[in-house]
Amino acid sequence: MLPTRYRNRPCRPTLSERVGPWALRDLHYNQYLRYAALLLPTADASNAIADAFDELAVHWSHVLAAPSPAACAWQAVRRHVHTTGGPLWPVAHLSEPQQDVLVLHLVLDLAEPEVAELTGTEPAAVQMHLRSIHATPVPRRRAWESQ
Template sequence: MPTRPHHRPTTRPGLRARIGPTALYDLHRDHYLRYAELLLPATADARLTLDAAFATIADTWAQILAAPSPAACAWHTVRDHIRALADPHRLRPTADLDPKHQDALLLHLVLALTIDEIADLTGTEAATVHAHVRSLTTPVGSRQVGLLY
């Protein structure tokens, strides 16, 4: 009986490299979108901003995968794209916080994400996220939350 030739499926160049960022986008799309809608002015298109961020992520996917936390790299890219267009008035109450505490405040206390959801989204250890959130529940941190909405 003749043996069948071994055929490997063919893929377009670059398709495999884009599957990873697409899966990451699909996994966190709702959280990314809510974050964008929270910070962008009413006239901004949150979806277009996320598309631009993920185009950057797709273009640098090999470097992102080489990083200790690909999720953290993706989060920083998304956050940077959104904040470049953010309404400055929406960030004013958190202006004195470092970016990690701003993230904790906005994601947990405003958007009501759990500690584990924030850890997955931002590529941060859950214990670190918990510490950031806990520091915001002090009297000083509580004032920050009250100023937001």
């Protein structure tokens, strides 16, 4: 983003304009990569993360105005990973937040507070999703669907 002007003098870019989304990416890069690599080949995983943050950089001022920039970043990473690799079929019956909690907490073994920080949600929401996963019935496959 270009610096704004004040009375024909260029102003210095703000810290958020200089840092942009890259600080947020760097803060959680290992977790993003572990998530993406679980669902994609390694090269595609890093490309999906790069594409997500390139998208965020374009809309960074809107991301900063959102209630949770971390949630915006997580949704962008998730969207790019699933665009490349497709949906999580074994858990497709769960909501997206439930899928996120399941994969991040139960598969990648992130602690509940880490899941909350990464996804930009409250720790209580993570706990609620974990409880609701156990209560969600698994749909039964019909014989004709397996063919």
